Amino acid sequence: MEKKDVIIVGGGPAGLAAAAALQAQGITDILILEREKELGGILRQCIHDGFGLTRFRESLSGPEYAQRFINLADEKKIPYITEATVIDLRSDRRVTATTRQGILEFQAEAVVLTMGCRERTRGAVGIPGKRPAGIWTAGVAQSYINLHNIMVGREVVILGSGDIGMIMARRLTLEGSRVKAVFEIQPYPSGLPRNIQQCLEDYGIPLYLSHTVTDIKGDSRLEGVTVAEVDTNLKAIPGTEKDWACDTLILSVGLIPENELSLAAGVVLDSRTRGPVVDENYQTSVPGLFAAGNVLQVHDLVDFVSLEAEKLAAAVARFVGGTALPDCRIELVGDATVLNTIPQRISGTSDFTLSLRVACPFRNCEIRIAQNGKLVKAVKLAKAIPAEMIQIPIKGSSLAPAGKLEVTVL
Amino acid sequence: MTDCYDVLIIGAGVVGCAVARELSRNRLRIGVLEKELDVACGNSSRNSGVLHGGFTYKKGSLKARCCVEGNREFDAVAEELGVPFRRSGKLIVGFNDKDRASLERFKAVGEGNGVVGLEMVDRKRLNELDASAGGEFAMHSPSSGILDPMVYTIALAENARRNGVDFFFDRAVTAITRRDGLYELATPAGTFTTRWVVNAAGMNCARVSSMLGIDGYMIRGFKGEYIILDKKAGAFLNMPVYPAPNEKGGFATHATPTVHGNVLIGPDSYVTEDFDDFSVTRKQMDGLVADGLKMFAQVKREYFIRNFAGIRPKLVDPATGEILDFVCEARAEAPNTINLVGIESPGLTSALPLARRVVALMAAKEKLVPNPDFDPRRKAQLRFSEQDLEGKKKLIQKDPDYGEVICRCESVTKAEIIKAIHNPLGVCTVSAIKNRTRATMGRCQGGYCETRITKLIEEETGCKVTDVLFNRKDSEMFTGRVRE
Numbered sequence: 096m097e098k099k100d101v102i103i104v105g106g107g108p109a110g111l112a113a114a115a116a117l118q119a120q121g122i123t124d125i126l127i128l129e130r131e132k133e134l135g136g137i138l139r140q141c142i143h144d145g146f147g148l149t150r151f152r153e154s155l156s157g158p159e160y161a162q163r164f165i166n167l168a169d170e171k172k173i174p175y176i177t178e179a180t181v182i183d184l185r186s187d188r189r190v191t192a193t194t195r196q197g198i199l200e201f202q203a204e205a206v207v208l209t210m211g212c213r214e215r216t217r218g219a220v221g222i223p224g225k226r227p228a229g230i231w232t233a234g235v236a237q238s239y240i241n242l243h244n245i246m247v248g249r250e251v252v253i254l255g256s257g258d259i260g261m262i263m264a265r266r267l268t269l270e271g272s273r274v275k276a277v278f279e280i281q282p283y284p285s286g287l288p289r290n291i292q293q294c295l296e297d298y299g300i301p302l303y304l305s306h307t308v309t310d311i312k313g314d315s316r317l318e319g320v321t322v323a324e325v326d327t328n329l330k331a332i333p334g335t336e337k338d339w340a341c342d343t344l345i346l347s348v349g350l351i352p353e354n355e356l357s358l359a360a361g362v363v364l365d366s367r368t369r370g371p372v373v374d375e376n377y378q379t380s381v382p383g384l385f386a387a388g389n390v391l392q393v394h395d396l397v398d399f400v401s402l403e404a405e406k407l408a409a410a411v412a413r414f415v416g417g418t419a420l421p422d423c424r425i426e427l428v429g430d431a432t433v434l435n436t437i438p439q440r441i442s443g444t445s446d447f448t449l450s451l452r453v454a455c456p457f458r459n460c461e462i463r464i465a466q467n468g469k470l471v472k473a474v475k476l477a478k479a480i481p482a483e484m485i486q487i488p489i490k491g492s493s494l495a496p497a498g499k500l501e502v503t504v505l
Numbered sequence: 506m507t508d509c510y511d512v513l514i515i516g517a518g519v520v521g522c523a524v525a526r527e528l529s530r531n532r533l534r535i536g537v538l539e540k541e542l543d544v545a546c547g548n549s550s551r552n553s554g555v556l557h558g559g560f561t562y563k564k565g566s567l568k569a570r571c572c573v574e575g576n577r578e579f580d581a582v583a584e585e586l587g588v589p590f591r592r593s594g595k596l597i598v599g600f601n602d603k604d605r606a607s608l609e610r611f612k613a614v615g616e617g618n619g620v621v622g623l624e625m626v627d628r629k630r631l632n633e634l635d636a637s638a639g640g641e642f643a644m645h646s647p648s649s650g651i652l653d654p655m656v657y658t659i660a661l662a663e664n665a666r667r668n669g670v671d672f673f674f675d676r677a678v679t680a681i682t683r684r685d686g687l688y689e690l691a692t693p694a695g696t697f698t699t700r701w702v703v704n705a706a707g708m709n710c711a712r713v714s715s716m717l718g719i720d721g722y723m724i725r726g727f728k729g730e731y732i733i734l735d736k737k738a739g740a741f742l743n744m745p746v747y748p749a750p751n752e753k754g755g756f757a758t759h760a761t762p763t764v765h766g767n768v769l770i771g772p773d774s775y776v777t778e779d780f781d782d783f784s785v786t787r788k789q790m791d792g793l794v795a796d797g798l799k800m801f802a803q804v805k806r807e808y809f810i811r812n813f814a815g816i817r818p819k820l821v822d823p824a825t826g827e828i829l830d831f832v833c834e835a836r837a838e839a840p841n842t843i844n845l846v847g848i849e850s851p852g853l854t855s856a857l858p859l860a861r862r863v864v865a866l867m868a869a870k871e872k873l874v875p876n877p878d879f880d881p882r883r884k885a886q887l888r889f890s891e892q893d894l895e896g897k898k899k900l901i902q903k904d905p906d907y908g909e910v911i912c913r914c915e916s917v918t919k920a921e922i923i924k925a926i927h928n929p930l931g932v933c934t935v936s937a938i939k940n941r942t943r944a945t946m947g948r949c950q951g952g953y954c955e956t957r958i959t960k961l962i963e964e965e966t967g968c969k970v971t972d973v974l975f976n977r978k979d980s981e982m983f984t985g986r987v988r989e
Contacts (some may be wrong), residue, residue: 130910130913134918163582171729178909180909180910180913182916191894193897193901193908193910193918194901194908194909195901195905195908195909196896196901196905196908197898197901197908198894198898198901198908213948213949213952214949214952215950215954216810216811216948216950216952217811217950218809218810218811218812218950219806219809219810221732221787221790221806221809221812223784223785223786223787223790223812224784224785225782225783225784226783226784226813227975227980228974228975228976228980228981228982229975232952234952235951235952235955235956239956240982240987242956243956243960244986244987244988245970245983245986245987246983246984246985246986246987247982247983247984248984249984261825269986295602309787311784313976314781314977315977315978315979315980315981316975316979316980331787342984355914358737366807369807379934385673397957410882429548464911
């Protein structure tokens with residue numbers, strides 16, 4: 096059993112940013128464990144641009160964005176092992192990974208969870224119909240096309256207006272497929288406005304809101320789908336069904352933080368984010384286990400993933416250095432207008448950044464954060480949509496040492 | 506004709522494969538003709554995976570006798586053939602006086618059939634057996650169990666193959682002709698000649714029966730849908746939980762743990778005309794949730810990972826609609842044929858007992874010579890995820906491919922995938938790999954591993970990317986390369 100100060104599970108954007116920031120804090124006994132052959136995570140297959148506008152103030156492709164961090168890791172000689180799949184994690188910070196060379200076992204002072212997320216599947220959303228070939232989640236289709244040089248289909252319908260779905264609408268169109276439409280069950284898009292413009296509108300691909308797939312046809316390869324309008328309860332409205340012939344159905348119906356290892360270690364998850372409950376230091380319910388990036392909450396932009404992981408690194412460095420992190424007993428709660436918040440617990444003594452998503456679209460709204468009936472902070476926004484993460488810095492000096500912090504959108 | 510089989514079996518479901526395996530104990534040239542590209546594509550893989558006790562079938566019926574016989578021997582069968590199996594026991598729960606009367610009645614039926622250990626239990630005992638089970642009281646059937654129905658069918662087929670049986674896929678039998686004392690079976694890929702024919706065609710048993718010259722059987726398809734739940738839900742459920750049966754012994758939606766740790770919610774039951782329609786529907790899905798919750802409190806949306814449907818081919822009396830017993834017959838008007846009709850639940854439990862009856866019917870007509878080389882054993886597929894840490898280390902040392910995890914959710918390694926690609930039956934669809942290894946069966950449903958599996962299929966078989974199939978004929982996964 097080898098000892099390490101910090102084991103980082105996952106060498107995607109969050110893991111790489113955390114590693115570089117830890118190194119900068121003087122923590123050098125680090126190891127990144129990455130299951131793929133190369134570092135970079137999901138960015139490797141995101142060959143479109145638009146990454147880095149916040150973090151680097153320029154527009155990069157996914158691989159370019161990842162490469163900046165990989166170069167940094169190489170320069171600073173941050174150790175990493177690729178093709179190493181972590182198969183077990185314990186609450187005492189023991190990490191077991193499997194590689195082609197054998198099983199690796201580590202005892203870490205701290206473990207950073209940066210496993211990212213997975214896509215929600217057909218089974219999870221329960222789409223009725225048959226089970227032919229030709230149905231993929233957007234990320235799998237993206238992997239086939241961009242990493243494996245494999246074309247998945249020619250006549251395409253997309254369910255869900257998630258960002259990857261819209262990006263795949265454009266990608267498939269550029270490769271000569273006919274993308275007939277994107278259907279979204281909600282009355283508002285789930286992806287970013289810039290993707291609606293650049294991936295759908297620029298290519299004349301229609302987006303139908305309040306629509307969903309109600310049947311899938313084809314015994315061997317997909318032959319078509321039935322789409323219906325939905326009512327305010329998201330139930331299909333009888334009589335509105337329309338058949339769309341297609342050989343490919345792409346699903347972009349949400350992302351779920353990948354927390355199987357966190358659960359194995361006893362980490363408590365938040366039912367809203369489906370990531371760990373963390374405090375302002377990104378520490379989970381298990382001491383010494385920290386989480387950032389999409390494993391914690393699904394982000395809209397990779398830039399925020401990197402920034403979150405960099406913030407986490409500061410706390411991990413303190414923890415490894417032996418400084419006790421403050422007790423975080425104050426709960427953060429959002430009402431029905433708030434989809435979720437990170438962190439879920441704070442100390443009430445330190446500055447922190449509140450990340451949140453609204454539960455539905457708002458215009459000319461105000462986000463109000465109150466404690467013990469007293470307003471701590473209010474932020475006015477011309478527009479707030481569920482697709483965009485909102486970040487609000489809060490000063491420790493504005494907080495009381497006890498009393499729930501309540502968040503609402505007006 | 507030199508190319509003549511002694512026996513051709515139509516259908517590679519669990520019954521057809523069991524018949525093939527039992528016949529291969531004798532010196533016979535045996536072939537299996539299957540319309541799909543793998544074994545267990547119909548109802549053999551579309552069921553609850555339960556080894557039934559035998560308490561709902563009429564005393565003396567073939568269903569009752571085969572079920573009890575199959576149940577008793579299954580520990581040995583599972584061990585011999587390497588089939589994942591657990592004698593979990595089962596709870597049939599009740600809520601009211603009517604349910605209690607039903608359970609008492611079927612307890613008596615079961616005891617008459619020779620089912621051992623049946624007992625009525627109160628809620629306190631229910632809590633000890635399975636706290637997550639619904640109901641106020643229950644009948645506990647300790648002899649019931651759970652098994653992997655796909656692997657069981659594959660194991661029977663692989664063992665039959667090992668003992669010389671030929672398997673032919675993509676061979677739907679379209680016509681049967683009797684000529685010069687032999688049968689000619691027409692398929693789209695040529696005609697097969699044989700001395701004996703066994704009809705194990707499952708859903709299509711009545712059609713094949715007619716081809717053999719035996720008319721009059723009426724099959725009604727009772728479709729049932731299922732929801733598969735995540736292993737996280739499986740952690741709560743020890744054993745199958747069924748509601749009290751209706752008067753005819755039929756069960757409504759139940760909750761069944763799979764031997765691998767998931768939970769199945771279903772099946773419901775409705776009549777279908779289309780025997781190839783395995784689609785799932787919104788209405789039934791909603792019903793499964795409502796009914797499933799009565800059995801098992803953890804039927805939560807966050808645990809849903811997949812849906813599927815099966816169709817039970819029930820033999821019915823055309824006049825009364827009454828559901829009839831299994832038929833296993835050798836009729837004079839169709840010499841040298843054995844006709845299996847209406848094999849539905851408990852077909853999985855009854856497969857080997859039925860197969861032995863097929864062999865006996867054949868042996869009554871001609872002397873069978875034992876096959877001295879018959880090997881009853883088939884080694885279980887080694888699963889990396891089921892080894893302890895030392896076992897895992899040893900495996901990787903032996904073969905580094907065991908160190909490469911392909912399917913993250915089910916911890917299936919490259920070594921297991923490659924082994925499955927080169928399976929003894931020579932079938933190689935994405936679903937074939939799934940059923941043999943569990944890769945893509947987890948909560949991400951192939952999101953992580955499917956690209957790796959299709960790549961390995963390409964590499965290992967040398968096929969073109971456009972030849973990779975999902976499951977059935979014409980189920981091409983891909984349209985080509987993005988760039989040549």
